[in-house]
Amino acid sequence: MPDQTPRLDRLAMAATAAIGAEDGTHWGSAGLVAPGWALTAAHVVRTAGPDPYRVTLWNGRTVPARTAYRLAGVPERGPVPNESDIALVRLLEEDVEHGCLWFSDRGDPPSRDVRAYGWYSAGAGRAGELLEWNGVCTVAGNDGPYSFRLGPQTEIPKGASGGPVVDLSLGALVGLTKASRRSSEGDIKDGGRAVRATLLREFVSPVVVDADHVLAPDPYHALICAHDRWHAERDLREGWPDVQGDLPGNGLPDSPASWSPGDRLELFELLAALPAPEDPTLVRTLLREVFHDRVKFPAAASLRHWRDGHGEIHQHRMQFLIEALPYLRYAKLVALAVETTAAAAPVATELARWVRRRKRRLGLETDVSVDGVALPQRAEGAFNLIGGRGSTGTRRASTAATVPPDPLEGVEPLHVSALDARPGDGPSVLLELEPVLWSASVSFHWRLRVLDPEHDDDAVVDAEDTGDGIPPDELPLRLQRPLARLFLQLDTLERHAPLEVVLPPEHFDLAVHHWLPRAAVTDLDFSDPACWPLGVRRQVVVRDASRRGRGDTLWEMRWKDTAAAAPLRALPTPPPGRVLRIAGLTGAEPDQVPVVCRPATDATGREVLRMALESGHGICLWNAGAHPPDGCDDHCRSFSGHAAQLLADARSAAELPERLRVLRERIHRRDPHAYWAKPLALMYDDADRPLPAPTGILDAP
Template sequence: MPDQTPRLDRLARAATAAIGAVDGTHWGSAGLIAPGWALTAAHVVRTAGPDPYTVSLWNGRSVPARTAYLLTGVPESGPVPAESDIAFVRLLEEDTDHGCVWLSDRGDPPSRDVRAYGWYVAGGERTGELLEWNGLCAVAGNDGPYSFRLGPQTEIPKGASGGPIVDLSQGALVGLTKASRRTSEGDIKDGGRAVRATLLREFVSPVVVDPDDVLGPDPYYALICAHDRWHAESDLREGWPDVQGNLPGNGLPDSPASWSPGDRLELFELLAALPAPEDPTLVRTLLREVFHDRVKFPASTSLRHWRDGHGEIHQHRMQFMIEALPYLRYAKLVALAAGTMPDTASAASELARWVRRRKRRLGLETDVSVDQVALPRWAEGDVILRGGMNNTGVLRHSDGKIPQDPPPAAEHIHVGVFDARPGDGPSVLLELEPVLWSPSVSFHWRLCVLDPEHDDGAVVDSDESGDGIPADELPVRLQRPLARLFLQLDTPERRTPLEVVLPPEHFDLAVHHWLPQATVTDLDFSDPTCWPLGVRRQVVVRDASRRGGGDPLWEMRWKDTAAAAPLRALPTPPPGRVLRRAGLTGAGPDQVPVVCRPAADATGREALRMALESGHGIFLWNTGTHPPDGCDDRCRSFSGNAAQLLAAAGSAAQLPELLRVLRERIHRRDPHAYWAKPLALMYDDADRPLTKPAGVLDAP
C-alpha cells in the first residue's frame, strides 16, 4: 500500500487556518470544518468577544471572522478546562472558497499516530513571519473524557493551539491542539494536550456570541450537516474518502461486502437531509437493534446526530460476517425512524431507496437481515408518561440575575406523575467522598452512569485530586458535568434519576436543592429546565459504606420491604421514648423509619446509623433544624405527613417519584406541600449494589 501521508497532508494543510487580530498579531490556529466555518480552541479567541478578527487561509487570503459559539465554563482569564476549550468561528465573507477537514464520526479514542497542523510566528532570521507547521505526534493516552495527551516526539510551537489533529489511521479530524509541551511533576516532559473532536457534541445549548446566531437552536447538528454536504459535493475525486480508502483504520479492502469511505460519503449526504433525532436516546436504541441487543452502548456516550451512531458501529462491525451489513441495517432503521417525523417522508424514502440499491451489491442472502429490521415499539411513539409533561429543554445562559420565587398558590396543586421506577433505565450516580485531611468540609467527586443495559458503572467524570471541592462550591462546580449527562440520558418520557452516594454524617447535603444553573436570564418558573434538581428529577441518597454489597441483613430486608404494601411509618426515635436498636431491628417489612432530626443532630445521626446497621435500605428524615429542647408539634406534624406519604405509595419503588412530586408542588408554591421542604429519602437498592471505586484517592 503506498504511503498516503503526502496526499493527506495536502488536504489537511488546505483546511488549516491562522487566527489573529486585525493588526496582524497571531493568536492561534484553526481547522476549517464547513463552508464559512472553522473550529479552534476557545482560549485562542475568548478575548475577542463578539468583535471581528482575521482568519488567514492556506492560499494567503485573509477574511474577517467572528466567534459564533462557545461552551459554558470558559473563564475570562487563566486556563480553560478541557471540557470547554472549543469554539465555532464564522467567516464573515460569504462564499469564501476553502478546503474542509473530514470530521471523524467515531467516539472511540484516536489511533496511536496523529499529525498536528497549525501556524506559528517565526524567530531568528525570519522573525515575525507567519509560517505553516505540521508535526507527527504519538497519542500517549487519554486525559479524561474530553482530551488526550500527546507524546514528546514532536515539539508543538506556540501559535499552533486550536489547529486540527488528524488521525493517520482514519484520515480524519479527531482533535484540536490545546497546549504545547510543558514540564510537569517530576520534570517529566510531555508533548502537549489535545481537545477531542467529540466535544463538538456538547454544542446543544452553547453560549451564543455572534448576534446573528445563524446555526439556530442546535448548532452541532446544523454544522455537521453543512460539513457532510460540502464533502459530498467536493470530494468526488482526490478528496478525503479517496485517501481514506487506502488507510488501515477504515475497514476491509474495498469490495461489495466491505463498507468503504465512498459508502460512508453517500450515506452521510442522505443523513444530512434529515432533521435531528427527536429523542436523544433514539440513536442508541437503533444501534442496539442493529446488533440484536447483543452489544451494549454506554448511556454516557453522547450520540446526537445520525452519523454519531454510524461511528459507533466500527468497533463492533465484525460481529457480522459481511462488514456492510450492520451499516445497512442501521441506515434502514434511520429511514424508518425518520419516516415517522413530520415533513420528512421524501428524505426518508430517498434513504430507504439508497439502502435497497446498496444492498443489491451484496446478494440475495442479505435481504432478510436488512429488510426485516423494525423499530423498537417505544421508538414508534409509545408514551409511558401519566399526566405529566413530556417536553425536554436546554439550559439557558447566565447574566447575573437571581431567580425570583413565583407567587404562592391558594389551592392544592396537582402535578404530573411519571410512571417510572428506580432501575428501569439509566441513573446518574454522584459519589461524594469527604477529604479527611482538608481543613474544611470538602469532597472529591465521581460521576458514573448506572444502566441496566450496560452495567460496567465506569467513571465518566471526576475530580479526586488535591484538597477537594468545598461543600458550598459543589453546586456550581458540578452544574456542567451533571447537565451534560442529563442532556445525554433524558428522554421525553423519562427524566434520569440522580443517586447521591454519601457517608451518613453528610446525608443532610441537600443536592435536591441545587439549581441546574446558578443564575439565569429572564427566568420563567414554568420552564422545567430551570427547576432545582429534586423538582425536575428523582433525587435519592445512598450509603457510601455499602458499596460492594455483601450485607445479608440489608439484602433480606430490602426484598421484604420492596414486596410490602401499604407501607407504615416507624417514628425513630419513638415519641417520648429512648432510641433503641431493637425497635429498628424488629421492624416489620412494611415499616419505614421516619427520623424527624437531621444527620447533623447527634440523636438524628445515631438514629440514621442504627437504621443502616439494622438493614434498612429505605427511610425518610428531616434535613432541616430540630427544636433544641426535644420534639414538639412540628415533629409530630412532620412524622404524620410522612406516614400519609408512605401509606399513599403503592410500593416502595414509588417513593422517589412521590417525593419528586411533593418537591414540584413546593416549587409551585403549594402551601399544602411545605411540610416536605426538608424531607429527604434514603433509597439504597440492594438489588443494584454499588461497586467499590477502583484505586485509592491521592494523599497530599
C-alpha cells in the first residue's frame, strides 16, 4: 500500500486557513468544510464578536469573514469549555475558490495516529510572515466526550489552534486543535488537546452571531449537504475518496462486495438532496432495522443527518458476510422513509434506483436482504391534552378571572390520551445530584445518564463529580447545555424525553422543573415552547438516591400492586389531627398514595418522606412550597383536596407524570384553575426500572 501522506497533506493544507485581525495580527487557524464556510475553535474568534476579520487561504489570498454561529457556554474571558469550543465562520466574498476537508461521518473516537494542520506567525527576521505547519500526533486518550488528548511527541506551535486534525487511518476531519502542550505535575507533558469535530452536530440550534450570514433553520444539516455536494462535484479524480481508498480505516480492499469511498461519495450526494429527518430518533430506528434489531445504538448518540447513520454502520458492518449489505439496506430504508414526502419523492426514487444498480454488482443472492427491508411500525396518533402537546382547542382563561370559592368546583379536567408518553416507554434522561459531604455550604456533584428500554447501556454520558461541587443556584445554568444536548438527541415530534432527578430525600424540594432550557432574553421568549421551563414541556419527576443499585422487596411488591390499582386514593400524611406513625404508611392499601402538605425541608415533611420510603412507597405527592409555621390551615386542606382529585382521575399510576406536566403547562398559560399545583412535586420511583449503582468513588478534598 503506497504512502498516502503527501497526497493527504496537499488536500488538507489546501483546506486549512489562517484567521487574524484586520491589522494582520494572527489569531489562529481554521479548516474549510463547505463553499464559503470554515470551522475553527471558538476561543480563536471570541474577541471579534460579530465584527469582521480576515481569513487567509493557502494560496495567500485574503478574504473578509465573520463568525456566523457558535455554541452556548463561551465565556467572555478565560478558558472555553471543551463542549463549546467550536465556531462556524462565513467568508464574505462570493464564489471564493478553495479546497474542503472531508468531514468524517463517524461518531466513534479517532484512530491512534492523526495529523494536525495550521498556520503560525514567524518570528525573528521574518516577523509577521505566515508559515504553514503540520505534524503527526498520537491520540493519547479521550478527554471526555468532546475532546481528545494528543501525545507529547509533536510540538504544536502557537497559532495552530482551531486548525484541522485529520485521522490518518480514515483520511477525514475528526477534530480541531484546541491547545498546545502543557506541563503538569512531575514535569510530565502532553502534546495538547483537540475538540472533536462531532461537536458540529450540535449546530442544530446554535447561537447566531451574525444574523446577516446564516445558513438555514438547521445549520448542521445545511452545512453537511453543501459539504457533500462540493465533494461529489470536485472529488471525481485525485480527491479525498481516491486517497481514502488506500487507507486502512475505510473497509475491505476494493471489490464488488466491499463498500468503497466511491460508494460513500455517491450515496452522500443523494442523501444531501433529502430533507433532514423530522424525528431525531428515526436514524437510530432505521439502523436497528438494518441489523435485524441485534445491535443496540445508544440513545445518547447524536444522529442528526442521514450520513450520521451511515457512519454508525462501520463498526458493526462485519456482522454481514458481504460488507456492502448493511449500507445498501440502510440506503433502501432511507428511501422508504422519505418517499411519502412530496418534496423528497423524486430523490427517494433516484436513491432506490441507485441501490438497485449497486446491488446488481453483488449477485442475486442479496436481493432478499436488500429488497426485503421494511420500515418498522411506528405509533400513530397525536396527543389529545387540554393545554398539552398537540391540542387544538386549548382554552385560555382570562387573567382577570378569579378563583372560585370552592377550588374543586369548575376545575378543568385533564384529558390524557392512551397514546400519551408513559415513563419507561422510551428513553429518559437521568440526572443524579449528589450532595458534597465535605462542603461548608450545600453543593452538588452531578452525573447524566440515559435510561433506554431498548438499550441496556446506562453508562454516565456527562458528569462533574470532582472538586467542591456546584451550589444549587448555579446548577440551572451549569446544566443547561448538557441537558439540552441530550434532549436534542432524544426528543421526537410525539414525545419529549422525561427527566428523572435522583436526589436524597432531604433535597427533594430542589425545583428542577422550574429550570429553563436556555437563557430567555425577554418575556416574549416564553411564548416559544423551546424556552418553557423544563417541567412545562416534559415530565420531571424525583427519584430516591438511596435506592440506587440495590433491590428492595417491599418497594418492588408495593410498586407492582400500586401500578395495577385504579383509581388511586390519597393517603393524607401525616393524618389530620393525629400523630404520625410508620404503621399508617406500612399498612396502606395498594391504591393509596401518600400526600404530604409540607416540603422536604420541613422537619415533619422530611420525616414523613423518610417513613414513606422505608414503607416501600414508590409514588408520593407533596407540597414543595412553604408551610404555615403554626400548623395546617385552609391552604393545606385545599392542596390535599386537589391532590386527591388528581389521583382519583388517573386511570393508572403511570398517568401521573404526564398529568402533572399538563398542570404545569396550564399554570404557564395562566390558567387560574391550575395554580394550586404550582408547589406540587411528584416522586415516581419505578421499581421496574431500578436505578444503576453509583459510578466510581467521588474525590475527597
